[in-house]
Amino acid sequence: MSKQPDLSAPVGSSANPSDAILTIPNLITFARLALIPVFLWLALAKDNIGAAWVVGFVLGSTDWIDGRVARRFNQVSKLGAAIDPFFDRLAVAAAAVVIIAKDLAPLWTVVVVLVRDGLLLAMLPFLSAHGVPRPTVSKVGRAGSFGVMWAFGLFIGAGITDPPTDWVRVLAWLAFFPAIVLSYIAAVDYARTALASLRAGSETPQAG
DSSP: OOOOOOTTSOTTBTTBOBOOSSOHHHHHHHHHHHHHHHHHIIIIISOOHHHHHHHHHHHHHTHHHHHHHHHHTTOOBHHHHHHHHHHHHHHHHHHHHHHHHTTOSOHHHHHHHHHHHHHHHHHHHHHHHTTOOOOOOOHHHHHHHHHHHHHHHHHHHHTTSSSOOHHHHHHHHHHHHHHHHHHHHHHHHHHHHHHHHHHHHHHSOOOO
16 A cells, blocks of 8 residues: 555645745755855965855854754755755865865865765765665764864864964864764665665565
8 A cells, every 4th residue: 555645744844845946945055055166265266264264164054054944934845855965065075175275184084074975975876766765864964964064164274374273173183083983873874774775675576
C-alpha cells in the first residue's frame, strides 16, 4: 500500500516542502551566496583581510537564519533544502582558498575538510540516479560544519595582523579538531544511511 501524503502538514512545512522558488529563506540564501565573491575579492584582490573577515563573519554567522525563517513561516522549499548545504560548502571552500593563498594554516587542515565535503557531494548524483534521497543533515553534521566554519574564520582572523595573532590561532585549533572529528563521524553515518537505503531499494520486489 502506498504511503498517503500528510494532509495535516501546512504547505511549505518541513514535512511537506513546497516547490516555491522566490521565498524569503531562499532570498536570504542567495544573498549569502552573493557575499562569497565579495569575500574573495577583499581577501585576494584588495589584500584586506580585516574587511574580508567581517564579510566572512556575516556570511558564516547568518547560516542559521534562512533555515529558521523557513520553519517559522512555513516556507520550507525543495530548492532551499537542496541549495543551502551546497552554498555552505562553497563558503567553506572560499575560506579554504584564502587560507591557502595567505598561508594562514597548514595545507592538510584544508585538505581533510575538502576531501570530506567532496566525497559527500560526489555521492549525491549516484544516490539520485538510484532514486535514493539524500541523507538528512544530522545534529552532529551541523555541529561539525559549524565548528569548521568558525575554525577557518579564526585562522583568517588571526591573519589580520602580521605576524598572525597567536591566541586567535590557538582558538582556531581548539575549534578545528573537535569539528573535524564530528564532521567525519557524520560523514560515516551519512554513508551508512545511504547504503541501507540502497540495499532496501534493491531488495524491494519489482512489479513484473
